[in-house]
Amino acid sequence: MSWLTSFISSSIGRKSVVALTGLFLCTFLVVHMVGNLQLIWGSRDAFNEYTYVMTHNKVIKIMSYLTYASIVVHALMAIAISRSNTSARPKGYAVSGQSTNSTWASRNMVFLGVVLLVYIIVHLSNFWYVLKFGDVPVYVTESGKHVKDLYNVVIPAFQQPWLVALYVAGMLALSYHMVHGFQSGFQTVGANHPKYTPLIKQLGTLVFAILIPLGFAAVPVAVYFLK
Secondary structure, eight states: OHHHHHHHHSHHHHHHHHHHHHHHHHHHHHHHHHHHTHHHHSOHHHHHHHHHHHHHOHHHHHHHHHHHHHHHHHHHHHHHHHHHHHHHSOTTOOOTTHHHHSOHHHHTHHHHHHHHHHHHHHHIIIIIHHHHHSOOOEEEOTTSOEEEOTHHHHHHHTTOHHHHHHHHHHHHHHHHHHHHHHHHHHHHTTOOOTTTHHHHHHHIIIIIIIIHHHHHHHHHHHHHHHO
């Protein structure tokens, strides 16, 4: 396994791991957002059915464990890259042209990542942990299935202004994170082409930096004002 250790210890290896885990997490964001939107457009029955499937389907459970692992690895590798870049930068390094050569998002990826990590921890503690280990009442769906009533956990939680504000802040951080991260991920794994890269950048900006964060942020805001 020495080759794996050498690969992960190298700059290109760490960047590749960050890119691959980041792109994998993009697929999770799409699925998770679609399910969460049922809190707005769906019903109590539909949301609880969705929650049941997400926690009992074997394939989805495996994907969930991969998602958790990807979040941890993505964060650790990103921190390692940032520390390596900082230690390699000589003192007195000229930064006068930094803002013209890079975006604010690219220069603050670690900060945005920390905000997202705080958001993820709060999210998991409020809902995932409660669903797994909390005393959640049982709800009988229209099909006769007995499931945990996560709907009646989420709705009261999003009546708290501080939690709604945290979710909106987290999604704002995600938006800026994805402005740079999506395109950078494709570029790192070699998908850099003069014809297709602009399309990738536009697609990433539209879907993952605008629509996905907007969809996630809309849920707590809509629940707070409409439920």
